[in-house]
Amino acid sequence: MSLIGVSMLEMRQLIEQACLPDRCEVTCTDGVSLTIRLGQGQNLEEGxxxxxxxLQNLNSCxxxxxxxxxxxxxxxSHPTSLRAMA
Known part of the structure; x- marks a missing residue:
């Protein structure tokens, strides 16, 4: 993880809390990259x-x-879409 001293749990919480009041779910299954779902309000289906x-691109707050x-x-601009970001 690039942010020194920040655990994966803390990274997830940072991103999810920054998206409030919208619902956000952050996962990292490979330890290298994140998958982020951002909903519209509490509905993840509309996001x-x-x-x-x-994670190497996340070096600072x-x-x-x-x-x-x-x-x-x-x-x-693109509700209910799937995007990849390197």
């Missing part, structure tokens, strides 16, 4: 899924904030 978010901004922009 977007972003896959392939490299600013990177996390930019990621959350990208998620919201993606949801606004």
């Amino acid at each position: 977007v899924v972003l896959t392939g978010v490299s 600013r990177d996390v904030v930019n990621l959350v901004g990208q998620l919201h922009a993606l949801r606004s």
